Each structure stands twice: as C-alpha cells, then as structure tokens.
Amino acid sequence: MSSSSTSSPTDNSSHGSVALSSALNPSLNPVSGTSTSSQKPFSLSERLNFEIYRYSSYSPNYLPENVLVDCPNDQTSRWSAYTNSPPQFLTLKLRRPAIVKKIKFGKFEKSHVCNIKKFRVYGGLEDEHMVLLLEGGLKNDNVAEVFNLRCLTEDGSENLPILYLKIVPLLSWGPSFNFSIWYVELHGQDDPMYTSARMKNYNSLREVEIIKLCLKHFRQQGYLSAFGALQEQTNVQLEHPLISELHKCLVLQGDFEKAERFIVECIDEGLMDEYLHKQDYKHSWHMKHTESDLKPGNRGGHQLVVDAKRRLIYLYGGWDGYQDLSDLWVFNIEDDQWTLLCERSELSNGPTPRSCHKMVFDPISENVFMLGRYLDNSIRTSDYIKSDFYLYDTRAGNWMQICDDTSQVGGPQLVYDHQMCMDADKRTIYVFGGKILTPRSVNATGAIEPEYSGLFSYHIATNTWAQILVDCHHASASLTDVMSIKSRITHCMVFHNKHRKLYIYGGQRGKEDLDEFLSYDVDTQAISVLNKEHPHHGTTAGNEAKFEPSSGYTLRATIDCERDEIYIFSSLSKVKDRRDIQHIDASNSFWVYSLRSHKWSRIYYCRHSGQDANSINSMNILGASKGDGTIEPCPRYAHQLVYDDVTNTHYLFGGNPGICQQQQLRLDDFWLLCLEKPKREEILKHCRFLVRKLRYEEMTRQDPLKAMQYLRHHIADVIDHSDAEQLNNFHKLASLLFKNHDGNPERECTTPALGTDADDLETDSDVSAKIKENLSLESNESMISSGISETASSPSSSSCTKRARADCTPELKNKRAFLFNKLVQLMPPSMVQPERNLSDFVVM
Secondary structure: OOOOOOEOOOOOOOOOHHHHHHHHOOOOOOOOOOOOHHHOOOOOOEEOOEEEEEEOOOOOOOOHHHHHOOOOOOOOOOEEOOOOOOOOOEEEEEEEEEEEEEEEEEOOOOOOOOEEEEEEEEEEEEOOEEEEEEEEOOOOOOOOEEEEOOOEOOOOOOEOOEEEEEEEEEEEOOOOOOOEEOEEEEEEEOOHHHHHHHHHHHHHHHHHHHHHHHHHHHHHHOOHHHHHHHHHHHOOOOOOHHHHHHHHHHHHOOOHHHHHHHHHHHHHOOOOHHHHHHOOOEEEEEEOOOOOOOOOOOEEOOEEEEEOOOOEEEEEEEEOOOOEEEEEEEEEOOOOEEEEEEOOHHHHOOOOOEOOOEEEEEOOOOEEEEEOOOOOHHHOOOOOOOOOEEEEEOOOOEEEEEEOOHHHHOOOOOEEOOEEEEEOOOOEEEEEOOEEOOOOOOOOOOOOOOOEOOEEEEEOOOOEEEEEEEEOOOHHHHOOOOOEEOOOEOOEEEEEOOOOEEEEEOOEEOOEEOOOEEEEEOOOOOEEEHHHHOOOOEOOOOEOEOOOOOOOOEEEEEEEOOOOEEEEEEEOOOOOOOEOOOOOEEEEEEEEEEOOOOEEEEEEEEEEEOOOHHHOOHHHHHEEEOOOOOEEEOOOEOOEEEEEOOOOEEEEEEEEOOEHHHOOOOEEEEEEEEEEOOOHHHHHHHHHHHHHHHHHHHHHHHOHHHHHHHHHHHHHHHOOOOOHHHHHHHHHHHHHHHOOOOOOHHHHHHOOOOOHHHHHHHOHHHHOHHHHOOOOOOOOOOOOOOOOOOOOOOOOHHHOOHHHHHOOOHHHHHHHHHHHHHHHOOOOHHHOOOOOOHHHHOOO
C-alpha cells in the first residue's frame, strides 16, 4: 500500500539540523533566524528531505505523513500501524541518493505505550533490495533520540549510498498495543558534488563483486574456458595468486602433500592470525594455593589494586561478616606469598576500618589512593560523615591522610559503591557515581530520596579537586552551562589511557537497572552511548537476547589497553539470586567487549546449585564443578577482580556467596583466570586433519590396504588420543574401508555430491571436539549451499566406468572444492574469493 508523496518540511520543524547539531555537540549554541543557502558552509551531515513512499498499514487519523511534522504536544501527530502483527513498516524515499548517517526519532511529550521498544532500519538504492543499517530501541520517555546509521559497505572501504529507508517496528512498550512513530528526521549528505563520486565508487565495487561471484561459480562448475575469458577481459582477479595456487594443487591436481606444505607456510606467515584473533578466548580458572601460612581472612567489600611493574597486588579492608577491617596486605605474584603490611592501619596514621571503599594505584609515584566507605545508618552523624582521602606510599611503607573531607575542597561527599580510575599520564584520578551518605535525621518520618554523586577529577600534582559532571537531579543540572549525567551505583568503570576515555557500563539507580554503555572523553568532554551507536553486536544469546551482560547482576570490569578489550565478570545478584530454599540456582559468566569491532562475546557461562545450611561444605561454597573435574568460583557478590596486563591474568578474591542460612559467611578463596586465544598449532593440526581425511577417503576407493596404513600412521598423528570423542570418531573412519564403492557405478556417477561422503565431510567438527570450541572451521552448509553442484560437469551415466572413477571424478572434485572453500575461510577476506555464491541470488 502506498500513500501520496509529501516532502519533509525544512523550515517549520522545531527540531531542525541546527538543533540536532547542538544536541550532539554541547559547545554549539542554536542561533535565531536562518542563513542564506549561498552562504551556508558545506557540512557532511545536513538535514535531508524525504517523502513517504510506502507503508504496511495505518489507523484512521494516524497517517504516515504525520511523521514529517514534529508536534510533541499533539497525541494524534503520529503514524500508527493498524495492527501490531508483523510485518509493519514505513518506507521513506529521499529526494536523491544520499549518504545517510543519522536518524532522529521525535516523541510525544510524555511516555506512551505505543512507543517502539525495538526496531530495525534498512536502506538501499532499490526498495526491494535493502541491507540492515540499524537495530535498536527507543526509551519510553519524551526525549528525542538520535542513532548512528551504518553508512559504509561491509568491508568499510566505501560509503553506502541509499535512496530508500525502511523502518520496521518489532515491539512496542505496551506489548498488545499498535506501533507508533511520532517524528522522523534524517541527517547526512545528498549534494551531488559529494555523492556522485561515492556512487561511482560504490557501483564499481559492486561490479567487481559481481564479476568475482561469476568467476567463483565458473571455476566451481568447471567452466574453465568461461573463467579464463572473463578474467582476461575484465582484468579482475578472483583471489590472491597464492590462494589460486592452493586451489590448483588441492582441487585440480589432488596433490595433498603440497597442499599441506602450502597451509604450513600460510600459518607460519601469519595469514591465519586474523582468523585466530577473531575467535573467542578459552578460559581456565585455577584456585591459588599460596606458600604463605599467613594470608587474608574471609571478607567482602574489600579492594584490590595491582602494581604490574613490581608484580604486586595490594588488598585493604572489607567486612568479615561481623565487623569492618583495616588490614593492608600485599601479594607477591612471583614469590606466590602474602605479606601483612598493617594489621590495624588506623594505628599507623591510616584509614579506619571500612568496606565499600575504592582504591587506585598510581604507577608513577607508586602510591595507593583510597576514597569512600559505607557507614551503618546508626552512626551516620554530622561529625562522623566525612569523606577522608588517604594514600599509602608503597616505597616508604607508610600511610598519609591527604584530606579529612574532600567535600570541603571541591571533591565528592562521602560515597560508597562508586568507581575510581587512574589516568597516569595526566596524573589524574576520576571518581564517578556512588550513593552519598547523609546524616541520619531522628525526626524523619518518611523515606528520604537518595542522592547520587557525579563525576569528579583529582589532580595529584596540584592536590586539587574539580567537579566535571553533576548528577542529573542535582540542583544545578538545569543550568545551561552545567553538564550533567545520570549517576548510579554498582556500575563498572575503566579508563583507556590511549583512547583517553572513561568507559562506564551498567549500574542501578533506585529500582532501575541501567543498561547504558557510556564512553566519556576526558579531553573533549564528549559523551557517547556505545550500545546505541553499535547496538546488539555479539556472539551469544541470553540477556542475553541483547548480547551483553545483565546490569542487574554484580559486575566487575577490567581493561587491556593494548588489546582494546574490556572484560566483565558477571556473578550473583544480591537481590535476585539469594540462594535460599526458594532460589537455589545462580550463575557466573565472563564477557569480553572489543573496542575495535564493538562486539560482545560471552566467553563462558557456569551455573552453580546452592545447598541448604545443613549440607554446605567448603568445596560447595568455594567452587562450582563443571562436571569434568574442573572447579570454578561459586557465584558471589562483594568480591574483587583485578587484571595483570603483563601476564594477561585476572585475580579474584573473596566475596559473599549469598547463603541465606549463613548470612555472616564471607569467602577467602583466591583465584586466577587465564584467557587464551587458539594457537597456530591448533589450527594447523585441524587443517591437516581435514586434508588427510579427504585424502584417506579417496584412497579407500582405489587401494583400501594403503588407505588403512595411511589411517594408522598419518591421520592418527593429528588426533588427540586422550580425547574420547576424537578417538571414537577416528575409529569410525575405518568403516569406509568396508564400504562398497563398486555396488552401483551408474548411480555413483549420477548422484549429486550430497550423499553420505559429503555428510562425513560436514561433520569434521565432531572429530576435533576440543578445537571446535574455538575454531569455527565447519559450518552446517552442504555442498549445494556452498555453490558447488555436479549438474553441469557430470558426465552422462552411460559414459561412467570404474576406470573413470579411479581418476578425478566430478564427485571427488566437488569434495575437494568443498574442502578448499573451508580452508580459505581461515585466510584474510581480502585475499580470497567471495564468501557468497552466485546461486544464493537465484530463487526458483
């Protein structure tokens, strides 16, 4: 169904391009009036004109054209679908092809059940052929939201011009209500002076891709004359010459030994390193049994910091279930020993006993800085609530109080559940969030609204504090020259010393779980929402439906600035997962966020069943068995996790296991978490297995005795005989020796390459059980889905003979081509043939 075309207004909207630019860049202020177009400076992001091209349905009075006008106070100024049954969509057509970079959604003046909670945006030059540009969702409030759209091709080499943009609502905030869109604005550039060159480059890129798809199809079907003619006429190479050499020796010549040597050279040259880097980590937990007789006791709410250069970990304080602690410990990573530095730090001019404080380590001065603590309501008096600030000089071995109350010198009030990060290059400490402790009021009759702390910085060299961002509910947040942020507790915060950014994930505010993933540039003060700019990028499911850790659980974060990776350990939720009789299950999971690919990966997930108080023993509390004899930490909260970036190792200590029957129980277990990517040796072993398995299958047709010797002496070399599953599948290969290959020669020559042998090749991942956890070498695609068919190259059944089968039959070539396609998936995409096939675009 289509509507009449109506252009988007350019002057009457209250949310024009100037307003959008101001919203995206606080340093820009809107100006009154309009400038003449002749004097307007060129911008890569301007407001674009469009019309309503097509729509799925609409409710009476809620026409699609309503999205062209922004009237937030008019409840009828929206497009509303007639039903919420999919598919519902709204297709927009731009005035001319454009590079569209942002989409803005306006909203009603208050929250509304018809707001779209989840949606997708597609775009393309044709309305029937579009690609996904965005998958996201709107908050159910009255604040307009701006999203970045994908504006580059898949390989990122060229801009992606579009003429049509399709918005597909998936879910409304009221599940039984129809979808509504109030207002849409597009921003980008459609000036032909800018887009014509990009259109030309884009079309050239498409043409090269089409030619490569044809070349791939011709070669796979055996049309070698057509392959050569097309390649010569277009001068387009299907792949790198090295890959063509692999195809020649493996597929055409069947020289398996040469193919193996070629694969070894590729791996040695690092051509598969990019593939290995994209694979998920393998994890391994190890309980640390130290050499020390004296070690820290049970506790939660303590703090750990790492001195990576001197190979030391410092631990301070915490709550042992009965009282706060003030002991300071150091763990020597090399010597594997704990040393008690101060049993009662307050007796050495140090901090009083405390928990829920935060510490950072300054690698320049080698000092430990400490701020904040939790106070029980009974002792929250005006005299006692002071935000004292301490440092521990690790070289001199003594404590010093920097300030007895940071709130009196421009710093934060007394807070707990905040986060601290160290910027060693600029000698600055950043403190964000946390709940502010206020004096107890004996006359208070109702609940007091909690106060949250903003973002502060402390400059070590000058001993000065500054407030950067105030909490959004702070009295000054409404002032135009004051920047604010939604503060929180139980969040994660890490600092990237090269990106010069703070990364903040999750948190809670009151009863609200915050799932924002923010970045704050400490130099430019720019704030970005990463899970809005790069939504739903991940490799697993769970909150997983959102491909990210759940903000409702206890999260601990670390960062590796060299790898550009953020690590998050998700464990017990204090509220949701108390392991009592009603709720006995809890879980741990470990996540990695790549700042390069903007992608979440869940490395592992482990569920642990709690026990009742009468059957709890130390092993149940400390570790959860995975079933294969290995032990992992049990779910917990109030624990601490730190990262040693020298050895790429995480250390976890203590916490509260949440045993309802033993509420005072705290843990003193000490764990190491090691993360490893698959190694070159693993992928080489698996590639050799794939090549040798196919060679063995061909041998069974010609010389079963020779095949048996090859199975025993060559395939056995690349099998892990200690792995029961690998060994079992290895034994199954022997059955091919007894398969009747001569029973029906007519049928064997005319049967497409989708028979039993093809299925055997498809299940290679089952043979390498250990490697398949990390190397996705085998997919579920068959030879047909790989674009390989025997139809064109198969001889007629009357010409099939046993002698022909002894040579390289089309069936064998197809199986070799299938293996070749698998192997080149491990190489850099720029070197190999397209992953897609020409047959994918033909639907009969």
